[in-house]
Amino acid sequence: xxxWWILDLVLLLVVLPVVIYLLNxxxxxxxxxxxxxxxxxxxxxxxxxxxxxxxxxxxxxxQVRQTVALVADYGGSLNTILDDA
Amino acid sequence: MPxxxxxxxxxxxxxxxxxxxxxxSTIVALKQITxxxxxxxxxxxxxxxxxxxxxxxxxxxxxxxxxAVGALEGLLVKKAGMVDAIGLVxxxxxxxxxxxxxxxGTTKAPRISEVYTRxxxxxxxxxxxxxxxxxxxxxxxxxxxxxxxxxxRKLYPxxxxxxxxxxxxxxxxxxxxxxxxxxxx
Numbered sequence: 003x004x005x006w007w008i009l010d011l012v013l014l015l016v017v018l019p020v021v022i023y024l025l026n027x028x029x030x031x032x033x034x035x036x037x038x039x040x041x042x043x044x045x046x047x048x049x050x051x052x053x054x055x056x057x058x059x060x061x062x063x064x065q066v067r068q069t070v071a072l073v074a075d076y077g078g079s080l081n082t083i084l085d086d087a
Numbered sequence: 088m089p090x091x092x093x094x095x096x097x098x099x100x101x102x103x104x105x106x107x108x109x110x111x112s113t114i115v116a117l118k119q120i121t122x123x124x125x126x127x128x129x130x131x132x133x134x135x136x137x138x139x140x141x142x143x144x145x146x147x148x149x150x151x152x153x154x155a156v157g158a159l160e161g162l163l164v165k166k167a168g169m170v171d172a173i174g175l176v177x178x179x180x181x182x183x184x185x186x187x188x189x190x191x192g193t194t195k196a197p198r199i200s201e202v203y204t205r206x207x208x209x210x211x212x213x214x215x216x217x218x219x220x221x222x223x224x225x226x227x228x229x230x231x232x233x234x235x236x237x238x239x240r241k242l243y244p245x246x247x248x249x250x251x252x253x254x255x256x257x258x259x260x261x262x263x264x265x266x267x268x269x270x271x272x
Contacts, residue, residue, distance in 0.1 A: 006091035013098040021102055025109030032116035039123030046130030053137035059144045066148050070155040077162050084166045 153189075160188040169194055 163172045169191060177184030177196035187193020 003089070003091065006089070006095070010091050010094040010098060013095065013102070018098065018102050018105065022105050022109070025105065025113070029109050029112045029116065032113050032120070036116060036119045036123065039120050039127065043123050043127040043130065046127045046134065050130045050133040050137065053134060056137050056141055059141065059148075063144050063148050066151050070151045073155050074158060077158050080166070081162060086165055 157190055160191065164188065164191050170197055173197075 160172075163175070167175060172191075173184045173187060173194050174197040176188075184196035185193060
């Protein structure tokens with residue numbers, strides 16, 4: 003009978019607090035990740051939105067080509083009109 | 088049932104309840120993490136897809152701009168000479184003469200007031216003399232916006248041209264000689 007009492011006390015005073023302590027630690031760390039994940043998700047969404055203007059680079063590329071072609075035309079004319087140093 | 092058996096059952100039930108509470112709470116937290124990571128992954132995939140053509144386009148833009156800069160620098164050096172070209176760049180952008188040109192390097196910039204005519208100096212200082220430069224953070228504009236015509240008249244103190252030059256095939260003065268080397272264009 004005494005052995006039963008010892009076993010009960012060990013379970014109640016040792017095993018149960020240890021189990022609660024360990025599980026509480028796991029839960030605390032798991033909940034601590036959630037805000038970080040939310041911030042990362044928000045930042046990634048903002049980064050994706052910032053890249054919405056990327057297709058305009060194609061317009062810029064085309065404009066640069068046209069501008070360079072015009073500059074080349076004017077440069078050729080200036081090369082003909084102006085005397086060399 | 089003896090008292091130790093009852094206490095044992097109660098203890099085991101308490102342990103099971105603690106396990107259920109904490110494990111379910113952990114599962115809920117992990118589910119939130121999974122949902123957040125799903126959103127993050129979707130956004131990251133969007134970033135990757137949107138940024139895929141950026142490198143190719145920017146390289147093409149830079150290549151075109153490099154060609155244009157090289158051509159314009161070469162034209163400036165060819166027409167003005169290396170010393171005058173560096174002097175003009177230094178006059179327009181103080182300090183830039185030390186960097187020089189990409190393909191032609193640099194040389195000692197001359198003192199601009201000793202080299203250039205009044206008209207060239209005026210053109211070089213046009214940025215600070217323009218009326219819009221009144222709002223320049225670098226100080227007041229050199230040109231009086233209300234009486235700006237006086238500044239332009241000073242360019243031709245003797246005989247101001249009556250009209251702009253006539254250009255075109257019917258112009259009295261042909262700027263390109265008939266025997267010009269067309270391959271230079």
